[in-house]
Amino acid sequence: MKLTLKIWRQNGANDKGHFKSYDVVANEEMSFLEMLDVLNEELINRKEEPVVFDHDCREGICGACSMVINGKPHGPLRKTTTCQLHMRHFKDGDTIHVEPYRAKAFPVIKDLMVDRTAFDRVIQTGGYISVNTGGAQDANNIPIAQSIAEKSMDAAACIGCGACVAACPNGAAMLFVSAKLNHLNLLPQGEVEKLERTHKMIDRMEKEGFGACSNIGACEVECPKDIQLINIARMNRWYFSSAFAGDQ
Amino acid sequence: MSWLSNFLTSAIGRKLVMSLTGLFLIVFLLIHLTGNIMILIPDEGASFSGFVEAMESNPVIKVMSIVLILGFVIHIIQGILLYFKNRHSKGGKYAVIAKDNATWASKNMALLGTIIFLFLIIHFMDFFIPMKVLKEYGHHQLYHKVIAAFQNPVYVVLYVIGMISLGFHLAHGFQSAFQTLGVNNEKYSPFIKKLGMLYSIIVPLLFALIPVVVFLTHQK
Numbered sequence: 001m002k003l004t005l006k007i008w009r010q011n012g013a014n015d016k017g018h019f020k021s022y023d024v025v026a027n028e029e030m031s032f033l034e035m036l037d038v039l040n041e042e043l044i045n046r047k048e049e050p051v052v053f054d055h056d057c058r059e060g061i062c063g064a065c066s067m068v069i070n071g072k073p074h075g076p077l078r079k080t081t082t083c084q085l086h087m088r089h090f091k092d093g094d095t096i097h098v099e100p101y102r103a104k105a106f107p108v109i110k111d112l113m114v115d116r117t118a119f120d121r122v123i124q125t126g127g128y129i130s131v132n133t134g135g136a137q138d139a140n141n142i143p144i145a146q147s148i149a150e151k152s153m154d155a156a157a158c159i160g161c162g163a164c165v166a167a168c169p170n171g172a173a174m175l176f177v178s179a180k181l182n183h184l185n186l187l188p189q190g191e192v193e194k195l196e197r198t199h200k201m202i203d204r205m206e207k208e209g210f211g212a213c214s215n216i217g218a219c220e221v222e223c224p225k226d227i228q229l230i231n232i233a234r235m236n237r238w239y240f241s242s243a244f245a246g247d248q
Numbered sequence: 249m250s251w252l253s254n255f256l257t258s259a260i261g262r263k264l265v266m267s268l269t270g271l272f273l274i275v276f277l278l279i280h281l282t283g284n285i286m287i288l289i290p291d292e293g294a295s296f297s298g299f300v301e302a303m304e305s306n307p308v309i310k311v312m313s314i315v316l317i318l319g320f321v322i323h324i325i326q327g328i329l330l331y332f333k334n335r336h337s338k339g340g341k342y343a344v345i346a347k348d349n350a351t352w353a354s355k356n357m358a359l360l361g362t363i364i365f366l367f368l369i370i371h372f373m374d375f376f377i378p379m380k381v382l383k384e385y386g387h388h389q390l391y392h393k394v395i396a397a398f399q400n401p402v403y404v405v406l407y408v409i410g411m412i413s414l415g416f417h418l419a420h421g422f423q424s425a426f427q428t429l430g431v432n433n434e435k436y437s438p439f440i441k442k443l444g445m446l447y448s449i450i451v452p453l454l455f456a457l458i459p460v461v462v463f464l465t466h467q468k
Contacts, residue, residue, distance in 0.1 A: 099343060104336060211333060211334040212337075213263060214354070221349035230433065233431065234430065236260055239258075243254075
């Protein structure tokens, strides 16, 4: 299949950036990233700069691949990362726009690669459970209702790829932060530091320059791991508690 | 009290303010509609004038009208602040705009709010300012002033546009207010969403019906 790619080329954060058109011949079995690999091989052979993009596991669990394909983070297929998106979902002769995530807190490093360390700094402020010593205790000694464990596991599916931020017209990271908070706060081990964690992570999220949620819901639709808006509702409740609760 | 100011200026704190003032204005709309719809009762404005009289003579309503104006002002100012904050957080526009991942209204709340605000200016200039501020006429004459104003087709069209904008604003705003409050679960969210949709259709429709019916039935 013959494709026309309009790929965003940008040489560093201070460069203005522009779309450049490339013709590429792919086949339907290729993943989107493999198709880009083919393009990059050709560019290298022609002694041109290859297109820079993030990728790692290529099996949908690391959250590294991060581009916006035809206006959608991770492309047109729901609940799928770019690495798991196959070319059979495109047609011969298609023109495909490929851009980096656009958000203030995710500055472009080069071409399609953006700096997502803002997420790491949010995690550093509270995305952990403070058990500093001893071995892990027997899991069966910690009683937890199955329904709660499921909710936590649903939130834990977040791979921190940042598609929610990229899809949000407000550049907000509420779905990501709420996923991390629900993952930890709902479990008995994480419940101890629930309010403190909520306060710290949201505070860091704001300092990183992410926007405010207006419940548009594009994040939920574009999330490759199907993280639900209900996580944000729960996060808001914890945040209200953390803001208004006294020490007693 | 720094914790409170920190909370109220945080992203979620600002959203809470938007949500609470929004819900307050939603309740106000019902009261406003209850009175206005009486204009359509064919009794030469007796019911409507009675309602206006009751409102004007009630001290609770007098106090609430100040709270109401505060509610509007806070909702508008906070909305503007959030719009600029969020615009700053967004890195730029995509070449292709995805349309199937969110409703149009949810992405255009600021635009819809601006249209409603412009409508409110016209609405205040028509009735509130001449009657309550300039005291050009008493509230007993309000019915005739309303009937006279809606003889003008331009006003009728402006009011209908205002109400269509209100409908879309509410279609997102109603359920969004509950989500911000953290009221979202499988038990009552489907009900809130349905109620919000019904509210955002019926209330603006009834409001819009008033100028249209007056225009059609009171032609000289």
